[in-house]
Amino acid sequence: MRLAKRKLFKQLEDRHLAMPVITDPIKSIFPEQPSIFPKNSLGFFADQMRIPVAILIEQFSDAGIYGLTPKYQITDADKSSLLSYLRAQHSAKSRRIYIDNEPIEQQLLVVQDITIELLTALAKKPCLIHSLAPRKFEELVARLLEDNGCEVTLTKRTRDGGYDIFGRIKGTIASPVFLAECKRYAPSNKVGVEVVRGLYGVTEGRRANLGLVITSSSFTKDAHEEKLRIGDRIELKEFDDLCAWLSRYKSIECKQTTPSDTTRLLPKA
Incomplete structure (x- = not known):
């Protein structure tokens, strides 16, 4: 399992090195x-x-x-x-860190469909995020984390272990481990406190350093209060944070797209 992960991480790192570094990768994700x-x-x-x-x-x-x-x-x-x-x-x-008996090829998926053209289109018009299928939203988040200096693995589509992404924050001695739960919700559908509590429980159970809830909408008042109660073991990232992460792609040159081209770029469910 460890050998397969190293090969995957090498692929992800090679792709990250090809991206221009615009901001401090760690601080841009975790303050x-x-x-x-x-x-x-x-x-x-x-x-x-x-x-x-x-x-x-x-x-x-x-x-x-x-x-x-x-x-x-x-x-x-x-x-x-x-x-x-x-x-x-x-x-x-x-x-x-934890034991998983499923074959490695059933656990890990390399993000391939989130292209620079799509990232550029989303950076210019973030509301298009809500047109993504939930799985593609997970892949988008994984790509954003990866391009910001993290090593990430995406869980199997049908797997429900309480999180969608397993990752490590590179650039520090200890390489802290984090688990991310992705929620592609409509703007009016806020993420509730039960999601925050659920991920915190999984974070504790997996002995990860950090749990990260990422949504295309926002969080309820109860969810924010629960995060304050838990402390820095949980981070909440919402639509505005996604817009900030995507902003780096506005300056990347790629093929010019028309409005119809932009719609075509959105991955199908």
């Missing part, structure tokens, strides 16, 4: 987390990775850096030592 610790301190670093400070201190100790405190200012040398240690540990013994 900087509030922290009581000074910037560049060990505690601040732990908060950004959404892991307990004690675990990060333990990891540094295992890497041979002892006696650290949450306010310790981390240097590049410290990060390199920790990264070398984690890579060695991963090579020696990969930790399985």
Whole structure:
């Protein structure tokens, strides 16, 4: 399973490198987390990775850096030592996050239908998102996350494990794991609190670092209040956030389309 995932991630990374980098990929998806610790301190670093400070201190100790405190200012040398240690540990013994007995080819789907032409059309006219079939909306979200620096896998169409996308945030030492649930709803149909609670339960059960609910509409008041109660283990992204993610494609040159061409570009259900 791990070999197949590495091959898939390599394909996704190659495609990402071909895209122009317009914004900081991590901050454009997951905003900087509030922290009581000074910037560049060990505690601040732990908060950004959404892991307990004690675990990060333990990891540094295992890497041979002892006696650290949450306010310790981390240097590049410290990060390199920790990264070398984690890579060695991963090579020696990969930790399985969860077990799935389905054949790998039944689990993973490479996003192929979301073309640059379609992304450009959606960037110029985001309301077309609501014309996508629910599955194509999931593929769109997976592509947006991928192009913003994440490694993503899309679950099987008929699978209902409580999430649609499994991903890792690249660019950090720990590569935090996230689960995303996609809801392609009409603008008037808001996502309710039960979806937020459901994904939080799956996030806890799968031991992921973050749960992400992404919708083409918006969220109810109860859903926002539940997110505040849960804290930073859950993030809510709605239509305006999708518009912001799509904005990077406005400047990408592609074949000029007419209104009828734009309609033709929308994948069929």
